[in-house]
Amino acid sequence: SPARQLLVRVRPLERGAVLVVSEDHSAVVRADESKRDLVANVSHELKTPVGALQVLAETVQEAADDPEAVRRFAARMAIESQRLGELVRQIIELSRLQSDDPLLEAEVVEVDDIVSEAASRTRDAARSHQVEFGVAGQTGLQVVGDEGQLTNALTNLIQNAVAYSDPGARVSVTTSRVAESDDHWVEIAVTDNGIGIRPEDQERIFERFYRVDYARSRENGGTGLGLSIVKHIVAGHGGTISVWSRLGRGSTFTIRLPENIDADETGLPWDVESIG
Numbered sequence: 514s515p516a517r518q519l520l521v522r523v524r525p526l527e528r529g530a531v532l533v534v535s536e537d538h539s540a541v542v543r544a545d546e547s548k549r550d551l552v553a554n555v556s557h558e559l560k561t562p563v564g565a566l567q568v569l570a571e572t573v574q575e576a577a578d579d580p581e582a583v584r585r586f587a588a589r590m591a592i593e594s595q596r597l598g599e600l601v602r603q604i605i606e607l608s609r610l611q612s613d614d615p616l617l618e619a620e621v622v623e624v625d626d627i628v629s630e631a632a633s634r635t636r637d638a639a640r641s642h643q644v645e646f647g648v649a650g651q652t653g654l655q656v657v658g659d660e661g662q663l664t665n666a667l668t669n670l671i672q673n674a675v676a677y678s679d680p681g682a683r684v685s686v687t688t689s690r691v692a693e694s695d696d697h698w699v700e701i702a703v704t705d706n707g708i709g710i711r712p713e714d715q716e717r718i719f720e721r722f723y724r725v726d727y728a729r730s731r732e733n734g735g736t737g738l739g740l741s742i743v744k745h746i747v748a749g750h751g752g753t754i755s756v757w758s759r760l761g762r763g764s765t766f767t768i769r770l771p772e773n774i775d776a777d778e779t780g781l782p783w784d785v786e787s788i789g
């Protein structure tokens with residue numbers, strides 16, 4: 514972990530005495546470092562698709578008298594520019610979620626709606642990867658928050674479960690209620706029996722741009738930002754995300770969100786202003 518940064522102010526007092534005030538400056542320094550790292554990471558990540566597009570554009574020009582080659586390179590340019598567009602979209606999304614004002618809505622959200630919307634968005638991908646998909650667990654659960662963002666977060670987890678599984682695999686979404694003394698939580702778990710994640714990678718996959726297998730992520734159109742975005746959405750809702758995984762066996766990603774225990778929609782159970 515990074516060294517503690519103490520900001521020390523020394524103020525001379527009367528008769529040679531000094532007043533020493535020290536405050537912990539670590540958080541501020543960390544935030545600056547994180548911004549600097551983001552710029553460095555982003556520049557690095559943008560270079561790949563931009564470089565590929567440049568090379569492809571030059572190749573197309575050189576192949577002008579071979580229509581078949583032109584078509585082939587143009588098709589690859591389309592894929593690269595789509596990738597670049599998705600990367601830029603996710604970078605903007607992540608920086609908004611990391612900002613002081615992530616613009617999250619706070620309304621009562623039916624968990625069943627999030628699950629069915631995320632399931633329908635990922636149905637085609639599951640079908641084309643020949644992955645069987647199922648939903649189970651408790652119905653009628655509610656949380657408070659931004660329905661669109663929560664749907665995006667769950668969609669992302671299902672997309673990963675499908676992408677990092679082999680044909681014939683099974684992905685399931687399970688919803689449940691967890692009560693811990695006075696705290697009531699809703700858990701949404703996405704389980705796959707796919708490739709799994711080693712313990713040392715489990716610790717890092719929520720970092721932006723971290724990918725265990727760069728080639729496989731790229732093949733799936735991955736940017737390495739998905740889980741980082743999910744983590745920020747969940748945190749913005751006062752929740753947590755955790756992963757359980759065994760290499761070669763599969764993974765479970767579990768989102769835990771505060772449950773809306775007040776069925777009366779006029780009285781939200783906590784100060785919604787403080788969310789996000």
Ligand code: ADP
Nearest residue numbers: 673674677718724725730735736737738739740
């Ligand atoms: P990506 O765009 O690469 O999928 P993510 O941030 O969504 O980026 O995930 C980071 C990395 O975590 C992935 O590249 C992959 O190596 C690993 N990962 C994520 N979900 C799973 C999963 N369900 N099974 C195995 N590995 C996963």
